[in-house]
Amino acid sequence: MKILVLGGDGYLGWPTCMSLSNEGYEVFTVDNYSKRKIELEMGFEPIQKILPLQQRARLWNKISGKKIKVFIGDLCNHKFTYNFLKKIQPERVSYAKEILEVRAGWDSIEEFVLED
Numbered sequence: 001m002k003i004l005v006l007g008g009d010g011y012l013g014w015p016t017c018m019s020l021s022n023e024g025y026e027v028f029t030v031d032n033y034s035k036r037k038i039e040l041e042m043g044f045e046p047i048q049k050i051l052p053l054q055q056r057a058r059l060w061n062k063i064s065g066k067k068i069k070v071f072i073g074d075l076c077n078h079k080f081t082y083n084f085l086k087k088i089q090p091e092r093v094s095y096a097k098e099i100l101e102v103r104a105g106w107d108s109i110e111e112f113v114l115e116d
């Protein structure tokens with residue numbers, strides 16, 4: 001089953017990606033690196049260096065033999081979001097600790113609704 005994890009570069013997003021991949025889901029994830037940009041602007045950095053999402057995904061794919069596919073882009077950019085959702089057509093979407101069912105068909109993207 002295809003599952004999309006939002007914010008895959010984040011504190012919760014990345015472990016969620018690995019956990020779901022390990023469970024056998026076909027995992028896709030998206031992030032715009034905005035947290036890293038904010039950290040740079042504010043002059044903060046994580047206590048422990050964290051590899052960029054694409055590098056972590058490459059390592060995971062190599063070590064686990066499974067595949068996490070990464071998209072870099074802004075979910076607030078409707079064209080980007082429309083295009084990549086259309087391309088991957090996930091059956092589920094995961095963000096933070098919630099896993100939400102995609103209730104609508106992908107033929108009609110306007111009907112795409114996520115509910116708690």
Ligand SMILES: NC(=O)c1ccc[n+]([C@@H]2O[C@H](COP(=O)([O-])OP(=O)(O)OC[C@H]3O[C@@H](n4cnc5c(N)ncnc54)[C@H](O)[C@@H]3O)[C@@H](O)[C@H]2O)c1
Binds near residue numbers: 009032076097
């Ligand atoms: N960390 C916790 O213990 C915890 C607990 C409860 C709830 N939450 C909530 O869960 C969510 C995720 O938490 P986290 O700690 O993983 O945060 P995080 O900041 O580490 O991760 C969020 C990720 O989303 C990305 N992102 C933000 N806006 C984006 C956009 N427009 N397009 C694409 N990517 C975007 C950021 O770059 C970042 O990598 C937050 O809303 C947080 O409030 C976190």
